[in-house]
Amino acid sequence: xxxxxxxxxxxxxxxxxxxxxxxxxxxxxxxxxxxxxxxxxxxxxxxxxxxxxxxxxxxxxxxxxxxxxxxxxxxxxxxxxxxxxxxxxxxxxxxxxxxxxxxxxxxxxxxxxxxxxxxxxxxxxxxxxxxxxxxxxxxxxxxxxxxxxxxxxxxxxxxxxxxxxxxxxxxxxxxxxxxxxxxxxxxxxxxxxxxxxxxxxxxxxxxxxxxxxxxxxxxxxxxxxxxxx
Amino acid sequence: xxxxxxxxxxxxxxxxxxxxxxxxxxxxxxxxxxxxxxxxxxxxxxxxxxxxxxxxxxxxxxxxxxxxxxxxxxxxxxxxxxxxxxxxxxxxxxxxxxxxxxxxxxxxxxxxxxxxxxxxxxxxxxxxxxxxxxxxxxxxxxxxxxxxxxxxxxxxxxxxxxxxxxxxxxxxxxxxxxxxxxxxxxxxxxxxxxxxxxxxxxxxxxxxxxxxxxxxxxxxxxxxxxxxx
DNA sequence: ACAAAAGTGTTTAAGGTACACCCATGT
DNA sequence: ACATGGGTGTACCTTAAACACTTTTGT
Numbered sequence: 242x243x244x245x246x247x248x249x250x251x252x253x254x255x256x257x258x259x260x261x262x263x264x265x266x267x268x269x270x271x272x273x274x275x276x277x278x279x280x281x282x283x284x285x286x287x288x289x290x291x292x293x294x295x296x297x298x299x300x301x302x303x304x305x306x307x308x309x310x311x312x313x314x315x316x317x318x319x320x321x322x323x324x325x326x327x328x329x330x331x332x333x334x335x336x337x338x339x340x341x342x343x344x345x346x347x348x349x350x351x352x353x354x355x356x357x358x359x360x361x362x363x364x365x366x367x368x369x370x371x372x373x374x375x376x377x378x379x380x381x382x383x384x385x386x387x388x389x390x391x392x393x394x395x396x397x398x399x400x401x402x403x404x405x406x407x408x409x410x411x412x413x414x415x416x417x418x419x420x421x422x423x424x425x426x427x428x429x430x431x432x433x434x435x436x437x438x439x440x441x442x443x444x445x446x447x448x449x450x451x452x453x454x455x456x457x458x459x460x461x462x463x464x465x466x467x468x469x470x
Numbered sequence: 471x472x473x474x475x476x477x478x479x480x481x482x483x484x485x486x487x488x489x490x491x492x493x494x495x496x497x498x499x500x501x502x503x504x505x506x507x508x509x510x511x512x513x514x515x516x517x518x519x520x521x522x523x524x525x526x527x528x529x530x531x532x533x534x535x536x537x538x539x540x541x542x543x544x545x546x547x548x549x550x551x552x553x554x555x556x557x558x559x560x561x562x563x564x565x566x567x568x569x570x571x572x573x574x575x576x577x578x579x580x581x582x583x584x585x586x587x588x589x590x591x592x593x594x595x596x597x598x599x600x601x602x603x604x605x606x607x608x609x610x611x612x613x614x615x616x617x618x619x620x621x622x623x624x625x626x627x628x629x630x631x632x633x634x635x636x637x638x639x640x641x642x643x644x645x646x647x648x649x650x651x652x653x654x655x656x657x658x659x660x661x662x663x664x665x666x667x668x669x670x671x672x673x674x675x676x677x678x679x680x681x682x683x684x685x686x687x688x689x690x691x692x693x694x695x696x697x698x699x
Numbered sequence: 700a701c702a703a704a705a706g707t708g709t710t711t712a713a714g715g716t717a718c719a720c721c722c723a724t725g726t
Numbered sequence: 727a728c729a730t731g732g733g734t735g736t737a738c739c740t741t742a743a744a745c746a747c748t749t750t751t752g753t
Contacts, residue, residue: 244506244507244559245559245560246482246519246559246560246562249482249519250482250519250520250521250522251480251481251482251483252480252481252483252520252522253475253478253479253480254480254481254483254563277473278473290475290478290479291479291481291552291563292479293479293481293561294554295554296552296553296554297550297552297563298552318549318550320547321526321547321550321565323520323525323526323527324525325523325524325525330473330474330475331474331475332522333475334483334520334526336550402732403732403733404731404732419716419717419718420732420733420734421717421718421719421733421734421735422715422716422717424733424734425734425735426715429714443730443731443732444723444724444730444731444732445723445724445725445726445729445730445731445732446722446723446724446725446730446731446732446733447723447724447731447732448731448732448733449732449733631705632705632706633704633705648743648744648745649705649706650706650707650708650744650745650746651742651743651744653706653707654707654708655742672703672704672705673703673704673705673750673751674702674703674704674705674750674751674752674753675703675704675705675706675749675750675751675752676704676705676750676751677704677705677706678705678706
């Protein structure tokens with residue numbers, strides 16, 4: 242006897258994306274204004290529905306691309322939100338994903354999307370449904386992940402200064418860090434490449450630019466190194 | 471205009487449970503032998519389908535109870551597994567949960583369930599579909615969680631010895647720990663209640679029994695304490 | 700008396716934290 | 727010459743890790 246699942250309930254599976262960016266000062270999230278009922282006019286995460294012929298990662302990437310033009314960024318599945326009445330229109334389970342994008346690099350794509358807007362994380366408006374809870378999960382995960390994996394670089398330009406990196410971590414962790422201790426720690430990890438080039442925008446003296454050396458990092462990981470910041 | 475979702479695809483949402491236990495020596499997982507095709511006769515996680523009128527936590531609890539008679543144990547949502555062809559019968563997305571149960575306390579309920587069997591974590595058979603990947607996720611999460619939250623106690627009897635607690639952590643972390651360092655660390659956390667009572671089963675001298683003092687732990691957490699083992 | 704597990708502290712190494720001044724440059 | 731951000735090192739303290747012997751009691 243072959244089991245079949247005909248008698249089981251089927252549901253709609255939504256994917257909602259918490260999109261983080263960083264603008265040299267603040268951690269930001271990208272929101273859209275809903276242009277349909279219910280909750281028309283309120284701000285919301287970017288979302289869509291899983292299709293029959295794709296897996297969740299593909300759906301999250303498709304939805305992100307469809308709503309922002311952005312492709313190929315760091316995304317991670319977070320958690321499911323499944324309260325029976327969470328969506329007033331119809332029973333829907335939502336899978337939250339979060340994404341890290343470099344705002345500067347993707348400014349172009351985004352200006353074409355009129356309803357999307359960056360908000361400072363701390364000043365974001367209230368969101369529809371249970372989207373605020375999703376954001377809370379996401380920031381929590383982001384803090385953990387950036388402390389144990391070198392994914393913070395996804396939010397920075399390819400070349401960045403120590404100062405930018407420190408400000409990024411301060412924004413994510415919502416805490417001030419000591420400049421010397423931070424640099425000592427980063428340097429002790431030995432996963433950055435210091436360039437000869439300087440960034441002259443932020444000061445007269447100029448500050449050296451660095452790049453994340455992914456090859457070196459991977460080699461160290463294979464040798465048992467563990468990232469911890 | 472009210473949006474409706476009629477044109478969207480619906481899917482089956484399964485819930486699969488990784489059930490951990492501990493028997494004084496080894497970490498164990500509870501598996502069932504499938505009695506239907508496909509993969510009849512192979513071992514599998516306990517699973518079922520989400521129903522229309524319940525959320526995922528409720529579904530996970532219902533499924534666990536239905537297949538084992540067990541209620542009211544620690545459960546946590548893990549991750550979704552959504553490859554398009556992961557289930558050969560029909561497109562199914564599976565939400566993995568893991569549960570922690572005290573084997574001794576629930577021995578009765580389980581003996582009545584003939585197809586369920588405890589396996590040492592390290593000696594478990596190969597599982598159907600992507601269940602082995604689910605188990606990998608679960609052990610990883612369990613290691614992290616037991617290092618940062620006092621949930622290990624869920625796997626022990628209410629009263630336990632330091633030795634049992636140490637063996638539990640050794641089993642979860644798959645590593646030997648130093649007895650003196652372990653006890654010093656636990657004591658420094660100051661979240662256990664030492665009883666006057668001794669357990670006389672494991673030695674002639676007998677060893678003191680302890681309980682997790684949840685009230686004390688919660689008070690300490692409220693005061694900014696953070697558990698780390 | 701001996702076997703078997705329980706219980707107990709100290710020393711050392713490593714990592715984390717706090718902290719203040721000089722440098723280079725454009726205006 | 728001065729204002730602005732960049733860059734650098736050390737002392738102290740806390741936490742982690744290594745390590746061995748005595749106690750109790752049933753047989």
